Amino acid sequence: MAPSDGAPARNQGLGRIIVMVYAVFALSASARSLFQILTQFDAAPVAYTLSAVAAVVYIVATFALARSGPRTWTVALGAVLVELAGVVGVGLWTALDPGMFAHDTVWSRFGAGYGYVPLVLPVVGLIWLLTHRPARPAEAGAL
Numbered sequence: 581m582a583p584s585d586g587a588p589a590r591n592q593g594l595g596r597i598i599v600m601v602y603a604v605f606a607l608s609a610s611a612r613s614l615f616q617i618l619t620q621f622d623a624a625p626v627a628y629t630l631s632a633v634a635a636v637v638y639i640v641a642t643f644a645l646a647r648s649g650p651r652t653w654t655v656a657l658g659a660v661l662v663e664l665a666g667v668v669g670v671g672l673w674t675a676l677d678p679g680m681f682a683h684d685t686v687w688s689r690f691g692a693g694y695g696y697v698p699l700v701l702p703v704v705g706l707i708w709l710l711t712h713r714p715a716r717p718a719e720a721g722a723l
Contacts, residue, residue, distance in 0.1 A: 594708065595645070595708060595712065598645060598701075598704060598705060598708055599642060599645045599646045601697070601701060602638055602641050602642040602645060602701070602705075603642045605638045605686070605694075605697075605698070605701070606635065606638035606639045606641075606642045608686075609631060609634045609635035609638050609686045610635040610638075610639065612631055612635075612686070613628060613631035613632040613634070613635050614632075614635075616628040616631060616683070617629075617632060623682055623683065624681065624682035624683040626680060626681065627681045627682060627683045627684065627685045627688070628683070628685075630666075630670055630685040630686075630687065631685045631686055633666065634663075634666060634685065634686040634687055634698075635686075637659055637662050637663050637666060638663070640655065640659040641656060641659035641660055641663060641705065644656035644659055645705070645709075648714070649714060650714040650716075653709065653712075653713065653714050656705075656709055657706075657709050660702045660705040660706055660709060661702075661706070663698075663701070663702040663705070664702035664703070664706070666687050667687045667690060667691055667698050667699050667702060668690070668699075669687075670685060670687035670688060671687060671688070671689060671690035671691070671699070674688045674689050675689065686698055
């Protein structure tokens with residue numbers, strides 16, 4: 581069922597699968613970063629801090645993608661863009677200066693440790709968001 585605000589449903593069909601993948605990454609990145617920060621932060625503070633940042637981005641993206649409406653669409657778009665920038669930025673950083681990272685992050689080497697899903701997921705998320713953009717008030721019949 582489509583939302584009543586004129587927005588196409590982002591959380592049905594393929595959208596539901598995307599939300600589930602984001603939820604898995606939110607949980608796994610959160611658990612991983614929390615454990616690493618609590619038990620071995622001194623070993624790789626940059627890597628573990630970036631893992632925590634990735635976890636927050638995945639959490640925000642999960643909740644924003646799971647809801648419909650113009651405001652959550654904008655939040656989801658922002659989160660997915662930050663995720664893409666993070667994966668590409670950290671991927672380049674780990675390729676150019678691997679010594680900076682004593683341990684891997686979710687986004688290290690463009691997500692190689694996770695089968696490159698962290699690199700592909702924001703691209704899929706962006707395509708999904710851009711093809712499921714909520715209607716503007718004028719398009720939805722409101723003034």
